[in-house]
Amino acid sequence: MAMGMNRRTFVAAGVGLLAAPMILRETAAMAATGDNTKMDATTQPEFTQFKLGSYKFTVIRDGKSVVEKPNETFGTNQPAETVQALLAQNFLPTDKFVNSYAPFVIDTGSEVILVDTGFGENGRAKGTGQLAAGLKAAGYSADDITIVALTHLHGDHIGGLMEGGKPAFAKARYVAGKTEYDFWTDKAREGTPAEGGHKAVLANVAPLAEKITFIGEGDAVVSGMTAMLAPGHTPGHMIFNIESDGKRLIATGDTANHYILSLQNPTWEVRFDMDKAQAAATRKKVFDMIASDKVPFIGYHMPFPAVGFAEVYESGYRFVPKTYQFDL
Numbered sequence: 001m002a003m004g005m006n007r008r009t010f011v012a013a014g015v016g017l018l019a020a021p022m023i024l025r026e027t028a029a030m031a032a033t034g035d036n037t038k039m040d041a042t043t044q045p046e047f048t049q050f051k052l053g054s055y056k057f058t059v060i061r062d063g064k065s066v067v068e069k070p071n072e073t074f075g076t077n078q079p080a081e082t083v084q085a086l087l088a089q090n091f092l093p094t095d096k097f098v099n100s101y102a103p104f105v106i107d108t109g110s111e112v113i114l115v116d117t118g119f120g121e122n123g124r125a126k127g128t129g130q131l132a133a134g135l136k137a138a139g140y141s142a143d144d145i146t147i148v149a150l151t152h153l154h155g156d157h158i159g160g161l162m163e164g165g166k167p168a169f170a171k172a173r174y175v176a177g178k179t180e181y182d183f184w185t186d187k188a189r190e191g192t193p194a195e196g197g198h199k200a201v202l203a204n205v206a207p208l209a210e211k212i213t214f215i216g217e218g219d220a221v222v223s224g225m226t227a228m229l230a231p232g233h234t235p236g237h238m239i240f241n242i243e244s245d246g247k248r249l250i251a252t253g254d255t256a257n258h259y260i261l262s263l264q265n266p267t268w269e270v271r272f273d274m275d276k277a278q279a280a281a282t283r284k285k286v287f288d289m290i291a292s293d294k295v296p297f298i299g300y301h302m303p304f305p306a307v308g309f310a311e312v313y314e315s316g317y318r319f320v321p322k323t324y325q326f327d328l
């Protein structure tokens, strides 16, 4: 019965037909395991919660997109067959891939920090922009958020900042990278490929400028959460080092955006990396640290729930998704 209800609600919600078979298959798989909580995730956004030291993390799925031709996004400096062979070897389709979006909340007990904001209202027609509903499902209201921290200012990270022309998180202050903000708000972006991003930042971030703390390398968002510059994807892209009671996690933002293609081959060029050589160098630096320090990471576009570990594998890294490490 729940299955039928989900399907009707789903169709009524007007979610794209392309995504429908996949989501219904997932629903069927969840029904087979008897997991009713997860079944609701097809109409209510998925989220996952875990503790790290005394911090409570809530990772929310803002949505997902199906993207054609993975080799035109990842490994653009490689023959298409090379990229497709690696996908096939990893039991993945070669003609399309799923891109997923994972903003998350760190509840420190005194602050409720949201890292990145998904697509917001402009994504809803396509089934993304589910952060607000996900927060609610996880027991948070938008007004509970005290700080919004941004890894970088691409549309899938800043779209949720404004809602109906007003700040979506009315009680929050903001933390963003100075280099990043200065780059995107610069009028010099007009008439360049970055013009769309420039306009999005003017619409969604600039109105909040008075409440933004601009930070750089080594600066703290709060005690226990520090920014590290990780440029290449964008000029001021940042990652966050988060520590509580001796436990540590790195939020890698968009440092690596495919758990196989980018992690196993960090030097493969990625369409969305603005400085491809710098992005590759940053990928190696960040994931060398994650692998050698054996710390978990949240990667915004990693397979949901987007939390895992990385170990050195051949000339790159192997992604090891989290299972019960945080439950014991």
Ligand SMILES: [Zn+2]
Residues within 6 Å of the ligand: 154, 156, 157, 254, 300, 301
């Ligand atoms: Zn992104």
